[in-house]
Amino acid sequence: MSIVLESTVEELLRRFARGDRRACGQVISLVEDEAAEAKPILNKLYPLMGRAYRVGVTGPPGAGKSTLVEKLARHLREYDYRVGIVAVDPSSPFSGGAVLGDRVRMAALFTDPGVYIRSMATRGSLGGLARRTREVCDILDAFGCDYILIETVGVGQMELDIAEAADSTVVVLVPESGDSIQALKAGLMEIGEIFCVNKCDREGADRMVLEIQTMLELRPKNDSWIPPVVKTAAISGLGIEELYERISAHRRYLETSSILEERRRRAVRTEIERRLSEKLQSWLWRRDGFKERVEELVEAVMTRRVSPYEAVDLLFKERGFDE
Amino acid sequence: MSIVLESTVEELLRRFARGDRRACGQVISLVEDEAAEAKPILNKLYPLMGRAYRVGVTGPPGAGKSTLVEKLARHLREYDYRVGIVAVDPSSPFSGGAVLGDRVRMAALFTDPGVYIRSMATRGSLGGLARRTREVCDILDAFGCDYILIETVGVGQMELDIAEAADSTVVVLVPESGDSIQALKAGLMEIGEIFCVNKCDREGADRMVLEIQTMLELRPKNDSWIPPVVKTAAISGLGIEELYERISAHRRYLETSSILEERRRRAVRTEIERRLSEKLQSWLWRRDGFKERVEELVEAVMTRRVSPYEAVDLLFKERGFDE
Numbered sequence: 001m002s003i004v005l006e007s008t009v010e011e012l013l014r015r016f017a018r019g020d021r022r023a024c025g026q027v028i029s030l031v032e033d034e035a036a037e038a039k040p041i042l043n044k045l046y047p048l049m050g051r052a053y054r055v056g057v058t059g060p061p062g063a064g065k066s067t068l069v070e071k072l073a074r075h076l077r078e079y080d081y082r083v084g085i086v087a088v089d090p091s092s093p094f095s096g097g098a099v100l101g102d103r104v105r106m107a108a109l110f111t112d113p114g115v116y117i118r119s120m121a122t123r124g125s126l127g128g129l130a131r132r133t134r135e136v137c138d139i140l141d142a143f144g145c146d147y148i149l150i151e152t153v154g155v156g157q158m159e160l161d162i163a164e165a166a167d168s169t170v171v172v173l174v175p176e177s178g179d180s181i182q183a184l185k186a187g188l189m190e191i192g193e194i195f196c197v198n199k200c201d202r203e204g205a206d207r208m209v210l211e212i213q214t215m216l217e218l219r220p221k222n223d224s225w226i227p228p229v230v231k232t233a234a235i236s237g238l239g240i241e242e243l244y245e246r247i248s249a250h251r252r253y254l255e256t257s258s259i260l261e262e263r264r265r266r267a268v269r270t271e272i273e274r275r276l277s278e279k280l281q282s283w284l285w286r287r288d289g290f291k292e293r294v295e296e297l298v299e300a301v302m303t304r305r306v307s308p309y310e311a312v313d314l315l316f317k318e319r320g321f322d323e
Numbered sequence: 324m325s326i327v328l329e330s331t332v333e334e335l336l337r338r339f340a341r342g343d344r345r346a347c348g349q350v351i352s353l354v355e356d357e358a359a360e361a362k363p364i365l366n367k368l369y370p371l372m373g374r375a376y377r378v379g380v381t382g383p384p385g386a387g388k389s390t391l392v393e394k395l396a397r398h399l400r401e402y403d404y405r406v407g408i409v410a411v412d413p414s415s416p417f418s419g420g421a422v423l424g425d426r427v428r429m430a431a432l433f434t435d436p437g438v439y440i441r442s443m444a445t446r447g448s449l450g451g452l453a454r455r456t457r458e459v460c461d462i463l464d465a466f467g468c469d470y471i472l473i474e475t476v477g478v479g480q481m482e483l484d485i486a487e488a489a490d491s492t493v494v495v496l497v498p499e500s501g502d503s504i505q506a507l508k509a510g511l512m513e514i515g516e517i518f519c520v521n522k523c524d525r526e527g528a529d530r531m532v533l534e535i536q537t538m539l540e541l542r543p544k545n546d547s548w549i550p551p552v553v554k555t556a557a558i559s560g561l562g563i564e565e566l567y568e569r570i571s572a573h574r575r576y577l578e579t580s581s582i583l584e585e586r587r588r589r590a591v592r593t594e595i596e597r598r599l600s601e602k603l604q605s606w607l608w609r610r611d612g613f614k615e616r617v618e619e620l621v622e623a624v625m626t627r628r629v630s631p632y633e634a635v636d637l638l639f640k641e642r643g644f645d646e
Contacts (some may be wrong), residue, residue, distance in 0.1 A: 001579075039632055043632050043633060047631035050627065081437065096333065135482060269617070276639070281596075294592070298588060298592050304370050307366045309365060311595055312595055316603075
C-alpha cells in the first residue's frame, strides 16, 4: 500500500463522512493493511464511534449462519436500520475463493445501499484477526451503521476473541447428533447469550432445544440473564422476528443493568494495555545494540549455557530496569 | 498452591532426577499453576532439555487420535524408547469429565513405567495453553523421554500454536465426506508434515488420500519435504509401523537439513521475546501512579475526549520514553 498524501486522506474522510461506500471500503483496507494512514484515520473517526449495536453470530460450519445473518439483516432493514455485516473466515489463505463462495453469493444479493458487507479472510497470519475485526466494526460504526452483524465459524479460540467484539452473541446450532457436544467442546456454550436451533424443520429440533437448556443450567451464572433458545428456519425466514426480539431484549438488559457500559470500559482498558505493550516493545527493540545482544543470548540458550529465563533477567538488568 | 520450601524443591528435583513419576507430576503441576517455584525449577531443569523428539498429532474430533497415539506409543516402546504423551483438550472447563473420558481410558491402559501420560485441560483461560503445553513437554524432555506425543483436537488457532511445540506434525483425518474441506478450513492442511487417513477400512479411504495429495500440491512450498499420506487403522494397528517410519524420515530430513536447529533457535527467540514483553509490562504497571493514570485515560476515552491511540501516546510520553 503506497503512502497516501495528507490531502488525499482528508478527501477520503470527506467522502466517508458523506456516506460514500467506496471511501468506506478504502478506509477499511488501509486499516486492514496497517498502512501508515491507519492511525490518524482511526483517530479522526473515533468521536463518531460507539453508536452501533454489535451482534456476533457464530456456530459450527454448516449451521446456516450466512443465511441467518442475511435474513436478520433484511429484517433490520424493515425498521430502516443501517446494517453492517462483517463475515470473518479464519480459514487458510490457500483455501481461496471456494470457502468464501457462499458469502460472495450473499454479497451478490445485496444491492441495498443501507447494507454494507465486508468479508475478512486471514492473509497468512491469524494473530491480528480479532483486532482487525474490531477495527473494521469500529469503522462501520463511524460510517453510521445502527447494527453490525459479525459472522464467524465457531470452532476455536479465535472465535471467542472475535465474539468479544460483539455486544450480543448468538450461537447457531442445527439438530444433528453430536452437534451440541461439539459446541460444548468448542466453548460455544459459554459465550452464547442467545441460542438458535436453525433448520428447525429437521427431526430432533425440540430435543436439541432441551439439550441446550440442560447444558445452560450447568453453566456457572455470572449475571441474571438466562439465554433464550430460539428455533429458526433461516431459509424460509421462520423465527427471524423472534430472534430479533430476543436480541433486543438482551440489548435492553445490558443497557439497563449498565453491563454494556462496563463491558465497553473493559474493552477500552484492554485496547490501551495492548497498544501500550506493543509500543513499549517496539521502543525497546529500537534501542542501540539491543537486537544484537538478544541474538548473542539466543546462542547462549541454544548451547544451554543459560536458560531463557536467565537470559531475560539479564537483558532486563542490562537495560537499567530495576526490578 | 502453597509455597514449597526451598529444601522441598531440592528434594523434589532429586526425586525427579531419580525418575520418580510422582515427582514429575508435581513438577508439572507447579509449572501449570504458575507457582513461585516454577521459574527456579525450569531454570534448574533447562540443561537437561532438548533431547526428546516431539510429535504433534492433530485432527478433527472423532478421527481416532487417542487410539493412534496409544498404538504409536506402544510401537515406540518396542524400541525401548521412553515415551511422554501430552493430551491437550482445549474444551470448555465445564464440559468436565465426559469429554476427557477416552483419555482416561487410554491412561488406564498404561501401567508401563516407560510411558508418562499427562492430560491438560483448560481451566478457564485458553490464553496460556500453548505456552503451558510447551513447558510440560520441556519437563517430560528433562525427565528423560525420547519421544513426546502431543495430542490436540484440530479445530482452531489454538492447535496451530500448540503444533508449534512439535518437531513433526501428524494430521489425522478419516474418510468422511467433507472432512478434508473442514481440515482445510481449520488450517490443518498447512501444518501437516505427515498425513494419516485413519479408519482406512472405511469406504472412501483411497479417494481421501487422493484428495489430500491434490490439496497438498496447491500448498505453497517452503521446503523440499513432500508430506506423505499414510493409511492407518489404529484399532487393529494397521499402518502404525509405516507411520513411525515416515516420522523417522521426517526427523532425518529436519536434522540433516539443519531445519530442526533453525526451528529450535526460532522457538528460543520467540520465548525470550515473549518473556521480555511480559516482564516489561509488569514492570511498567508497578510504577507509582501508573494504574491510576490509565484509569483516568480510560474514562477520557469512554467520553470520547481522546482516542485510545492518543491515550497510549500520552502515557508513553509522560513516562519519559522518547519516541
